[in-house]
Amino acid sequence: MLKIFVLIKQVPKTDNLQINLKTGALIRNKIDNIINPDDIFALEFALTIREKYGGVITAMTMGPSQAESSLREALAMGIDHVIHISDPIFSYSDTLQTTLVLKETFEKIKSYDVIITGSVTLDSGTGQVPYQLSEALQIPLITDIFIFEFEKDKFKCQRNFGHESQDIEVNLPVIIRIGKHFNKPRHIPLSGIKKAFEKKIEIMDFNLLNCPDEIDGCNKSPTQVIKTDKLVHKRKNEFIKGSIKEKIQRIFDIMKEHGIEKRWMQKK
Amino acid sequence: MDFELSEKHRLVRRSVRTFAEDILGPLAPIMDREAKFSWEAAKELAKINAWGLQIPEKYGGADLDSISYAITIEEISRICAATALTISVHNSVGAYPIYKFGTEEQKEKFLPDITSGKKIAAFAWTEPNAGSDAGAIESLAIEDGDVFILNGSKIFVTNGGIASTVLIGAKYQTEKGEKGYVAFILDKNMKGFEVGENEDKLGIRGSSTTSLYFHDIRIPKENILGNLNDGFKIGMQALDVGRIGIAAQAIGIAQAAYEHSVNYSKGRIQFNKPISRFQGISFKLAEMATKIDSARLLLFRTAFLKDKGVPFSKETAMSKYYASQIAREIAQEAIQIHGGYGYMKDLPVERYYRDAKVTELYEGTNEIMKFIISREILRGNL
């Protein structure tokens, strides 16, 4: 019976963001809060593992009270249990603090086989937590998988690592980071919604987790945001002059500057 | 009185919107162009329980409250009004009457296939000589032992070409000579049940609309819905619920037309500025926003009353007449804002215009809606 955990984060939907330019704070009243899009692929992955191998899936999120709605959404998708990690002292946690809290959480949970995460969050976009959690719990992190299988207490898969494709085998527990579009997430069945709002949500706070002193999001996060500004994309409108050959070379150089280069193998 | 949507309702809106944009988005123009309902869409709709929205879990439904229902129909309609109509009719005048008026045997027999989408439901009342004058139907079921023999025809039946379970209203006559209106649950495979061709419509072309012909259909008495003389009552109550779906459908069309108008006017540059900076255009957007918000709030209040269990016929008539009227107005102004581009089939705006009109006609014309409202008013229900 696989014990599967999915880490999700609630983020503001970023289409039409407005910022109070004086305080730098996000004007939040009209913004919808959604499950971070990458995390939905992680939830879908968990559901497919359960369909194939059986198991219990718990989704967890660390966030303020409004993050509860994302846990309800996870329940509606078919997740079995949800945990809300929440405490005022966790506010303003950066990635390091987040990892430290998650470390305490998993130490409390004690028994886990698979921890699944998405790639990057829409708001801060650091992508650091999966790696840092791997360090904190001292368990391997596997990314960029394509074919996978669970066999007793082992996880086997084919994955991309650098420029290689490897066949690997790891003993559980393991952290798996799922990439964008790894799967096609199922749509939420409306029958799940009513039940999702009736289910109990487990809350874990600072005391329950028995957190050490080093956990204090506001005062002990190593990184601090000191200013927020609207990012305006102003186009340069720079005309490239010269002979056709020179123009082609310049375009080629700009392509290289953007990390675009010849791929290793052609498809055709 | 809290005017904010609850978290649950927001989740319903978000999840149906995601589904609609993802699955129905690419299919909507094809369904319109080919005038064909998409069975591919039907399968996907089954996965989100769209075929059993307000039916309880016991019979395979999603057990949604009426505001969630309205939100679901609106969000589907925003992408594809034809699909929204198909779902709405199936749920509100197909499944609902069986749930409300059926015996336990009938519910267990018919509802599971309906809520799973295995069998699509329809409701046929209108006839060539009986539109607004609903009492003038001529289809007649005559008692013969333990069956009723039905002859007659129906016209403009939504889902007619795709439904397996069809509720119909007919006049009846017993062996003793009693007369009245009866509601039957028919199956399309019954001997003598004939489905006509799909009508070639101006709008909602992806929805199936046909005539039905009844040739000496022998209907067993267990297929009578409710009591023998409940036909008219069932028909009218079904339409009260149906109008919530139609109002939602109209609001979805209006919302789509409005969003396109806002985006287009912000991007279209003429005389060196976006046309949204001209009040001739921005005032139109203001009117659209106000009309949609009003229609939606009126509809939510109607849904709230229905769930509370109090009479809501007046409110549902108001919701339907107002939402359909503003949908047509907004769709028209949307084309005006888009100018020539709005007239081309490249953009979906012209489809919204064609789709909107019918909402003022079916499930009771807007004239009948005003008749219902004024009757209530003059009875003292101000």
Add this chain to the structure above:
Amino acid sequence: MDNLKDYKDIWVFTEIKDHEEVNNCALEILGKAREIADELNQELVAIVLAYEAEKYLSIITEYGVDKIIYISHLDLKHYHEQFFTNLIYELIEKYKPSIFLFPSTEASNALSARLAYRCRTGLVNSVLNLELGGEKGDDLLLTDKPAYGGNVSVKIICPKTRPQMCTITTGIFKKKELKKENVEIIEENYHSDKSKIKIKIIGAPTRKDKPTALLSDAKFVIGGGQGIGSKENFEKLYILADYTNGQVGGTRRPILNGWMPEHLQIGISGESIKPNLYLALGISGAIQHVVGITDSDTIIAINTDPNASIFKTSDYCVIGDAKEIVDGLLKLLEKD
């Protein structure tokens, strides 16, 4: 945490890519890091972990470093999360750098995140800008990075812990060649505990390209419009995309002409894209298309008409024939 004043010098992880060459982005970072080192009057140090690391040292000395600390071993041929993290963590403990910069590559993103945890310090990724804040002589780094889906830019500092770590993407800084006299070269010893390896590799790995992304997620998009001229010419766009792991998209006209399928349309009734680079070839720049490309980091537009409206919404404007330019790019790629 020990005294912040004990930490000094600016480190740059000079990643060696696929045991083939020094990562270009790392060289770009050295340019900026040199400026910071000069301002603080501290040393710029390149950190190299590789197989036959000595091969790369001379190249690195051309980019203004004061010191190179390297470890060379067969096990370091490819990035390995346990070996690299352990070794560099020990180097950090030993030398106590104040600032540690990394190129934003798959390996370095992983490595820097793990190291930041080990050091209990802050890591800011994909920075747009680096400068020194605080009083004169204070080593506090001010970094700007995009947030909230790229709509917003946040300024971040790491005042209480060291080293201050950042990852930087390619193209933010420019390479600056500068040969310093007497670059100090330090070789540190390799050691590892192979018993602690948890990931077992079965069989020989094979070389693999990254899968091509969907149009809406593609990092490089090549857009074609009416100006491409013919179906034959349009086919070249697919070849260019194939060579570079890019994606082809376009406007309505190519669809109507039968050059391109419907789902590749970019614009108001199609996809919205957000690539690092968008190449608009033979596209006039009508609003219906432009609304789909505004999130591109950089736009290069090519059109024969000098008054094409696409030029108003582009970073680089090229008056020229689309076909000629695509042919030229293909030739340059073949040579590469």
